[in-house]
Amino acid sequence: MARKKRLLALASGGGHWIELLRLRPAFEGWDVAYVSMFENYTSSIPGARYYTVPDASRFDKLAFPKVFARALPIMLKERPHAIVTTGSAPMLAFLMIAKLMGTKTLWIDSIAQAEEMSSSGKVAKKLATKAVAQWPEVAKAEGLECWGAVL
Amino acid sequence: MLPFERLVRAVDDWAHANPSQDVFIQIGDTEYEPKHAPFARMIPMTQYRQRLRDCDLFVAHVGMGSILQALEDRKQMLMLPRHQEWGEHTTDHQIHTAERFGYLPGLKVVDTVDDLHREMSALLDAPLMMGDAISNHADPGLIAGVRDFLNGARA
Numbered sequence: 001m002a003r004k005k006r007l008l009a010l011a012s013g014g015g016h017w018i019e020l021l022r023l024r025p026a027f028e029g030w031d032v033a034y035v036s037m038f039e040n041y042t043s044s045i046p047g048a049r050y051y052t053v054p055d056a057s058r059f060d061k062l063a064f065p066k067v068f069a070r071a072l073p074i075m076l077k078e079r080p081h082a083i084v085t086t087g088s089a090p091m092l093a094f095l096m097i098a099k100l101m102g103t104k105t106l107w108i109d110s111i112a113q114a115e116e117m118s119s120s121g122k123v124a125k126k127l128a129t130k131a132v133a134q135w136p137e138v139a140k141a142e143g144l145e146c147w148g149a150v151l
Numbered sequence: 152m153l154p155f156e157r158l159v160r161a162v163d164d165w166a167h168a169n170p171s172q173d174v175f176i177q178i179g180d181t182e183y184e185p186k187h188a189p190f191a192r193m194i195p196m197t198q199y200r201q202r203l204r205d206c207d208l209f210v211a212h213v214g215m216g217s218i219l220q221a222l223e224d225r226k227q228m229l230m231l232p233r234h235q236e237w238g239e240h241t242t243d244h245q246i247h248t249a250e251r252f253g254y255l256p257g258l259k260v261v262d263t264v265d266d267l268h269r270e271m272s273a274l275l276d277a278p279l280m281m282g283d284a285i286s287n288h289a290d291p292g293l294i295a296g297v298r299d300f301l302n303g304a305r306a
Contacts, residue, residue, distance in 0.1 A: 007301065013152065015216035022219065022289045026297035040195035055152075082301050106300050108293075112215045112244055114251045130300060134293070147296030150289040151219060 004031040008080035012088045013037040013055060015112055019086040021045075022150045023108075026084075033078050035071075035094070049078075053090055068093040075101065086110060086150075089120035095127040107131040109138065111149050117142050152179025152193055155212055155239055158231050161264040162210055163187050165271050172275070175202060200224070208274050210267070213245040213260065218252055225284040229270050230260045256282030 007030040011020035017036050021044060033049035034041075042050045053070045054063055071093040083098050083105040085091045098105045107124035109117055111134040117125070125131045125142065132147055133139035139146035159181045166174040166188035174188035177199070184190065194202070203209055204224050211217035213232040221228040230253070232246045233239035253260035257279050261267045288294065 015214045015219070018216040018219045019289075022287060023294065023297055025288050026294045026301065028298075030301065038193065038196075040193070043195055043197040084297060084301070104300075106297065108297075110215065112248050115244070115247045132296065145296075148290040148292030148294075150293065151222070151285065 004029065005081040006030070006078055007032045008035060008074075008078050008083045008094070009033070010035045010083065010085035010091045010094055012090060013041070016086045016088055016110060017041060017044075019108070019110060019150045020084075023084065023086070030082075033080070035074060035091075037090075053093075055090075064090065064093065068096075071097055075103075082106070084108070085124075087118060087120055087124075089123075092120055092123055092127065095124060099127055104129040109133045111135070111151060113138060117144075153233075153240065154179055154181040155233060156181055156183050157237070157239065157264065158210075158212060158267075159183050159185060159190075161231070161267050162271075164264075165268050168268075169272070175206075207278070208271065210271065213249045213252075215248065218248070218258065219285075221257065222255070222282075222285045223287050225257065225281050227274060227279045227281065228258050229267065229274060230258065231264075231267055232260065232262065256280055 007027055009020055009032055011017045013036055034045050035051045035053060037052055037055045039052055051074050054066045067090040075097045080103055083094060083103055086108045087110050095105050105128040107128040109121040114135050117133060117138055132145050134149040136146045159176060159178050160183050162176055163185035176185050176188050176190040177194060178190050178192060203220060203226055209221050209226045209228045211230055213230045232249045235243045249260040261270055
């Protein structure tokens with residue numbers, strides 16, 4: 001049997017993480033490693049490799065370099081064939097590195113963004129191989145596709 | 152975890168006024184520490200889910216993670232949205248989320264602490280009608296899209 005290809009699945013803590021977990025059937029056949037923010041999340045993905053990055057979202061803009069410094073060794077160790085993320089902003093660090101490494105990346109904007117694309121999603125649109133939104137109107141306004149939602 | 156002082160205080164005050172009720176609060180990085188109910192900064196996710204399954208009423212911010220888990224476990228949920236103007240979040244998206252999802256069976260949204268207190272008591276006396284539990288997976292269209300992207304079938 002051929003070795004499975006490596007997938008890195010990323011999400012910030014809270015809703016982003018729950019959204020990512022709901023995508024798991026799509027990861028079948030891949031060797032999946034996960035990245036989020038809290039050590040205790042490892043209990044929700046038994047058996048999978050799991051890494052954490054600092055909780056750099058929200059109000060603390062200076063924390064981004066810290067995430068970047070953590071993302072780089074994870075990317076070099078995992079050397080994923082693909083990345084899927086449900087956000088948020090800190091995960092942009094992985095998209096930047098992935099772009100340099102030639103790794104294909106998918107950004108799925110959060111279902112919590114019902115009125116307009118998240119600000120990080122607007123950046124991700126330029127960095128990711130593909131970006132999609134979960135609300136048809138949001139996708140349309142950004143010239144993106146909507147494949148459906150996590151709910 | 153982003154603090155939510157208003158909600159933590161409100162639930163602690165309710166616990167004070169309702170000493171016979173068994174209340175547990177996860178407070179994240181909130182500065183205020185509850186005085187009338189046991190609390191934790193953050194409990195492991197599996198324990199969190201067990202507490203959610205065992206409770207009679209789930210009170211939370213209007214976060215999608217909270218909503219999805221309440222729907223998966225078919226638990227009645229009372230929600231208070233975070234407001235940007237009070238520094239409770241970076242945007243007002245929780246108010247929009249409340250508008251989009253607040254109508255679902257088993258969910259109720261309030262916007263003031265007074266309403267929260269009243270509804271906490273009311274929902275324990277007369278629980279909301281619940282809908283069917285949702286599956287713990289995304290909708291098939293999104294799953295197929297992600298799968299196709301990964302397999303190179305969708306560029």
